Amino acid sequence: MENSHAETEKRSRLTSKGKETRARIVAAAAELMFDRGVAGTSVEDVQKAAKVSASQLYHYFKEKRELVLAVIAYQTEAVLQAQQQLLEELDSFEALRAWCDAIIELQRMRQCKGGCPIGSLASELSEQEPEARVELAEGFARWERSIRTGLRSMQERGELAAEADPDRLALGLLASLQGGLLLTQVRRDTEPLRAALDMAFNYIRSFAAGVRD
Incomplete structure (x- = not known):
């Protein structure tokens, strides 16, 4: 940019x-x-x-x-750095589950306060500050790319079926995460986040090699 x-x-x-x-x-x-x-x-x-x-x-x-x-820029780096190790190893269903569980645990430790640092800025600024919206979109895109890279690695190894679309699955997982974080913040309960991530994970799991044969 x-x-x-x-x-x-x-x-x-x-x-x-x-x-x-x-x-x-x-x-x-x-x-x-x-x-x-x-x-x-x-x-x-x-x-x-x-x-x-x-x-x-x-x-x-x-x-x-x-x-x-x-x-x-600071919050984008902070969010991605905090997840860096998990995102770099996001190349198996076990690693994907571990990443989901780590995010749920983080919200539990925060007592479900604050939501997503990037998402909170996006909800407040996107309609009033066009330049900020562009920067926030790029931050989410970086997050999405990290997830997509892991899913593609799974597909290349044959763990994820050939008909799976890593682009769409990564986008859906990130969207589920953001929606879950918002409801968790409002309800002060991690259950909405767990439900959203569980559904996204199970959908991705349905593309495990051999499951749809």
């Missing part, structure tokens, strides 16, 4: 101390926006949480919109 490339180039020109300060600001903003929402988080709130002056904050982010875009 053009904006992402520009931001990367801009960050590359920062000193080590500058990068640390910027990272602290973004991390503070991400935490506040996850807890309060974007609309409920002011620039002044971020300034206080990051323990920086107004001039420091505006040195890195000229307006709140720039900070929000940085938070989207």
Whole structure:
């Protein structure tokens, strides 16, 4: 994305101390926006949480919109990094089940609060901020690609039937995850997430080699 490339180039020109300060600001903003929402988080709130002056904050982010875009990038990396090992090994039904169970356990540990860091931003920003929507769509696309890569590996090994469509299965699984996370957040109960992931998993499992012969 053009904006992402520009931001990367801009960050590359920062000193080590500058990068640390910027990272602290973004991390503070991400935490506040996850807890309060974007609309409920002011620039002044971020300034206080990051323990920086107004001039420091505006040195890195000229307006709140720039900070929000940085938070989207931060949350995307955080979500994918937290799942990296499981996603890299997502090449068997056992690994797929383990990934589903890990996400359910994470929500249980969070007491079902907050939902998906990327999904929460998407629900708040997609209709009001076109640039943010594009960045969020790319974040979801990266997540989907990681799932799809694992499913394709299963198909290449013959564990997943040739007639299975990894693209559609990956998209369906991610959509099930997002819907399950939303209902789990509303109900403060992991059962909706478990039900959504179980149904998606069982559907993918129905394409196990030999099952449909």
